Amino acid sequence: MTKFTRIAAAAALGAMVGQAAMAEGLSTPNLAYRTGPFAATGIPLMNGQADYMAMLNARDGGIGGIPIDFFECETGYSTEKGVECYEKTKSNAIVSQPWSTGITLQVLPKTNVDQIPILASGYGFSPMADGKVFHWAFNTPLSYWDGASIILKYIKEMGDLSGKKVAFLHLDHPFGKEPLPYLEMKAESEGFELLPIPVGLKEMQNQSAQWLQVRRERPDYVIMWGWGAMNAGAITEAVKTKFPMDKMLGVWWSGHDADLRLVGEDGKGYKSVSWSFPNSDAPVMADVKKLVVDAGKSQTSPEEMDGVFYSRGLVISAILAEGITVAQEHAGKPDISPADLRWGLENLNLTQARLDELGLSGMVPPFSTSCANHTGHSGGWILEWDGAKFVKASDLIMPESEAISELETAKAREYAEANAPWPVNEDCQM
Incomplete structure (x- = not known):
């Protein structure tokens, strides 16, 4: 129109x-x-x-x-x-x-x-x-699976994931656990080790135990699924432990300007996927x-x-x-x-x-x-903290649509069966 x-x-x-x-x-x-x-x-x-x-x-x-x-x-x-x-x-x-x-x-x-x-x-x-x-x-x-897909695709642009260790630092909450089905599937198919590290609601501001584990495990990358006070706590600990900030990537809720201002220049190189700018x-x-x-x-x-x-x-x-x-x-x-x-x-x-x-x-x-697609799967950018603000560090990256669609269908049907009777619109094709 x-x-x-x-x-x-x-x-x-x-x-x-x-x-x-x-x-x-x-x-x-x-x-x-x-x-x-x-x-x-x-x-x-x-x-x-x-x-x-x-x-x-x-x-x-x-x-x-x-x-x-x-x-x-x-x-x-x-x-x-x-x-x-x-x-x-x-x-x-x-x-x-x-x-x-x-x-x-x-x-x-x-x-x-x-x-x-x-x-x-x-x-x-x-x-x-x-x-x-x-x-x-x-x-x-x-969706969160789209976001996890974009992060993994960006990491793969820097080299093969096979044989790598990826720590998944996440809020121990339904939000933080959301990308696990997709990440577990990709760890198996891509041949990397996925290391989930949960952060309890009471541990958000004091993540010393989690970052002790990061230091001990020495992952190649840290993917952060943080929110609220967890973000600032994780970024502060990462700087304190001298984890390479360019190897740390967060979901879009872990890309808050105010959290990075706490560490300023020390946070330079930290990245976050985002569908807005x-x-x-x-x-x-x-x-x-x-x-x-x-x-x-x-x-x-x-x-x-x-x-x-x-x-x-x-x-x-x-x-x-x-x-x-x-x-x-x-x-x-x-x-x-x-x-x-x-x-x-x-x-x-x-x-x-x-x-x-x-x-x-x-x-x-x-x-x-559409009737069948309630997300849109728009793609996202990788944003990078330059020491003072977030800037775009990539062109638009599209998620891995085929694999995500198969997982969506399987998990949606699983949900419907677990919550039966649940109406399913088989006429909705597109």
Whole structure:
């Protein structure tokens, strides 16, 4: 659809909006975590998400003429509180954003009953990519298995993995264990030794035992699946033990600017895979700054705005907003239902041209979704800490689609069988 066609469609949708709908808005709750051990990473993400929606309300009157009722329910990253927040916010919601793999796994069985889409951008349960099995769950634009694949492909560019030892330093939590099925499969096929090193929630800030093991085992690479306080603890220990930073690569949640600022130049060479990138010159950033930040409607700071996590939060809300737009156009009405939004999230087509039109140039790779593909598998960049900031250290790297797809199908069917009766849509082919 061209820019002018979209503008005309938006105008038509806006004309259909009634006063009741205008008053209620599109209910898009966010199960946020601005408190607790993960707050340092949660705050910039939540700020980016909230600011993008506030910008759309200020600039466009919302989406399709209806204001966006974007609000937070604080979970502190607690699975128990997250489930409480889900139940508390679901009555009028068109989407749920669980913001934790643990919460996502608890909410997932409820989706077939409540029929509210889960949007878990870049997190959650990797097999959710299989739309035949997980009708209401989306983890666009990349899954954790995609991320592990991209990291291994990047390492292979530096030499054969065969005979190497790869330490997997991970949070001892559903999030940290997510990539293990893929990594174990690749260790067997590629002939490298995988050394899992779990970090308990109470050990995040004191990882002396884990890094003693790293020193003893002398791995060729450390892949870090960290989050919150674990990231800073691991990076500080790596510097202290003089582990080569260019041999340490993290998932996108382990690429937080503030964590690396703690070690500054000593962290130079550390890398993180990412499906987002901050671009302060992108048109959307100018709109957010003018209409939200300068207007005193934001909780962010100039330094945070330039960071990886703030821009990622912004991109996540842009993905949701695009799903709403596509749903409105398909339904022919602005006041969409959760089922309408599910259709929209299944029919995203964020081409480079569309990303440019949205003002998101350079901030997220192009991707599309379908009935069967609820992730998009967009590919990602390797970011490298240059001593002061993250810079792109690679072109876009695509995940190993065929092997991941086979694993997704197997694990999705395994989940469905373990949770029978579970509806499977065999008609969903593409």
